[in-house]
Amino acid sequence: MDVVSVKNLVKRYGNTIALDHFNMSIAQGEVFGLLGPNGSGKTTAINCIFQLLTYDKGEIELFGQPMSPTRYDLKRRIGIVPQNVAVFEELTVRENIDYFCGLYIEDAKQRRTCVEDAIGFVGLEDYVKHRPRKLSGGLLRRLNIACGIAHKPELAFFDEPTVAVDPQSRASILEGIQRMNAEGMTVVYTSHYMEEVEDICSRIMIMDKGRTLAIGTNAQLKVMTGIGERIEMDVLSLPEAARAKVQGLECVQSAEYDGRVLRIVCSSGQHNVADVLGVLRTFDMQPGRIWAEPPTLNDVFLEITGRDLRD
Ligand code: ADP
Ligand code: MG
Numbered sequence: 001m002d003v004v005s006v007k008n009l010v011k012r013y014g015n016t017i018a019l020d021h022f023n024m025s026i027a028q029g030e031v032f033g034l035l036g037p038n039g040s041g042k043t044t045a046i047n048c049i050f051q052l053l054t055y056d057k058g059e060i061e062l063f064g065q066p067m068s069p070t071r072y073d074l075k076r077r078i079g080i081v082p083q084n085v086a087v088f089e090e091l092t093v094r095e096n097i098d099y100f101c102g103l104y105i106e107d108a109k110q111r112r113t114c115v116e117d118a119i120g121f122v123g124l125e126d127y128v129k130h131r132p133r134k135l136s137g138g139l140l141r142r143l144n145i146a147c148g149i150a151h152k153p154e155l156a157f158f159d160e161p162t163v164a165v166d167p168q169s170r171a172s173i174l175e176g177i178q179r180m181n182a183e184g185m186t187v188v189y190t191s192h193y194m195e196e197v198e199d200i201c202s203r204i205m206i207m208d209k210g211r212t213l214a215i216g217t218n219a220q221l222k223v224m225t226g227i228g229e230r231i232e233m234d235v236l237s238l239p240e241a242a243r244a245k246v247q248g249l250e251c252v253q254s255a256e257y258d259g260r261v262l263r264i265v266c267s268s269g270q271h272n273v274a275d276v277l278g279v280l281r282t283f284d285m286q287p288g289r290i291w292a293e294p295p296t297l298n299d300v301f302l303e304i305t306g307r308d309l310r311d
Helices: 040-047 093-102 108-122 135-148 167-182 194-200 217-225 240-247 270-280 295-303
Strands: 002-013 014-027 029-035 056-062 078-081 155-159 186-189 201-210 211-214 225-233 252-258 262-267 291-295
Touching: 002 040, 002 186, 014 040, 014 056, 014 186, 014 201, 014 211, 014 270, 029 194, 040 056, 040 155, 040 186, 040 270, 078 135, 078 217, 093 108, 093 135, 093 155, 108 135, 108 167, 135 155, 135 167, 167 186, 167 211, 194 295, 201 217, 201 295, 211 252, 211 295, 217 295, 225 270, 240 252, 240 262, 240 270, 252 270
Parallel strands: 029 186, 029 201, 078 155, 155 186
Antiparallel strands: 002 014, 002 056, 201 211, 225 262, 225 291, 252 262
16 A cells, blocks of 8 residues: 555646646655755645645545545644744744644653654754754754654655755754664655765655656666766876777767866766776876766756756
8 A cells, every 4th residue: 555645636826837747656664755956846745745735636645545634633644844944932942842742642651752752863862952043054954853753653754854954964864764764654755955865765756847757766767867977087188089989989978078087978888987998098098087976866857857956
């Protein structure tokens, strides 16, 4: 059974179509990544699923049951960590977490355990008595997460939880999410950072303009593109004949030389660096620094849309 099933969801804001017959199914236990540039519809999709927004058309089922604004029984099985931090300024860290947890868990003893676990999960032990305004951006994000997941939901949505966060908090957030998943929580994770989606997601959907462009594991998505690794080599001087020979290799899509660096885009395949070096050797050339990067999800996005995910 799918934990999340969305069929033909359409959402308009006036004349803007934010979700255009959007479909999504997520199985129990996944860390499902929703990757798309700003404005592609990620937040709208989550807010429709949680019934925070009305929508024009479509069917949403959670845990195999139709979702509606009054399905509080389903809502308490879900956690939502909103893109914009939503906490109370007049409450301390612990009081904030306790408040949000209390929306779902009435039993004081059980709630205390949940609140302490949440504090541990996000690593806020040293800040429990602070008020939000005393926290750095990264710590505030961690508090936002703790408030969203303290009631130990079976399914949690994290909407761009690492935007504008310092590297230490970012690592702590990603690691915390993976631990929660290991303990049984199904995770939906939205981001426009391809690196972190690659790192933590078992399956990834790439979306743009309210539609699904591609879906699969990180490896599957990369096989879909014809792009292999990108290679750069420092070369002091390169005869045009040598560049042309490199360009002519079967594995090479393009080879450009700017007087200092030879930049090569390969098609998927193996031994690309070795093949290029072989050509240079026939010209008696030995490059300096060599740098190779495997294909990224940005390459996939670029190939499908002709645009850069990072723009
Ligand atoms: P993402 O979360 O992927 O950045 P959003 O879901 O926020 O994307 O936005 C999707 C589209 O809907 C964008 O074109 C955005 O400008 C538009 N949009 C989002 N919220 C509103 C709103 N409250 N009113 C009007 N348009 C909106
Ligand atoms: Mg968003």
